[in-house]
Structures are given as structure tokens and as C-alpha cells.
Amino acid sequence: MKIVAFALFFNWLYNCLSHMDDIKSYIAQIEATAMRLAASYSGAIEIIKSVPGSSQFSALVILSEISADMSTFHSAKHLCSWAGLAPSNDQSAGKKKSVRISRAGAYIKPLLVQCANSSYQG
Secondary structure (H helix, E strand, C coil): CHHHHHHHHHHHHHHHHHHHHHHHHHHHHHHHHHHHHHHHHHHHHHHHHCCCCCCHHHHHHHHHHHCCCHHHCCCHHHHHHHCCCCCCCCEECCEECCCCCCCCCCCHHHHHHHHHHHHCCC
16 A cells, blocks of 8 residues: 555656646746747847846846836836835835835835845855
């Protein structure tokens, strides 16, 4: 009975590993397609990649979130506010009033935090 259980377990494990390899190849295909489609934005991607901690893929995600057309944002402060990175008006001189965390930038904010963490050499 134990031999059958071990055989079933190893068969299951083999199938799981095979499935993981398939998923990795699908991810690679999707990333290659995304990079091919983003080739027309290579100048903007290179500028974003110059920021420490950012990679080719993170630059592509940032560009897809904020768009290549920066005329939408009147200033850098407006972009930070849109992304939910700027403090609200209820924060001043170290005193914080009770406010909800901004839900703005739901996708770009965690990415920028990850880029900042990867650039930290602590």
C-alpha cells in the first residue's frame, strides 16, 4: 500500500512541476509580447529605467499606468497626487489627523515601493 501511495505522490509531484514549467513558459511568452509591443516607447522606458531600482518590466508597467502623454499632469506634484504618493492636506508639521488611506494608484504605488526596496542597499 505504501508503494502505491509513494507512486501516486511522485506522479502528482511530477505533474505539478510540469505544470509549473508550462506556466513559466506562458509568462515568458506574455512578457516577450509585452516588450515587443512596447518597442515604440523605448525612449520613455529608458528614461524610467534610469531611476535606481527600476527594471525593463517595471518601467513598462509604470508607463502603462501613467501613459506616455504627460500633458495629463500639470506638474510633478499632480502626478504624485494622482498616484496616491503625496500626503493629504490633513498632514502638517508632524501632526496627522485621522484620514483614510488614499486608494489612488492601486497598481502603481506597490510597484514603486518594490522598486524603492530593490534599490535600497541596506
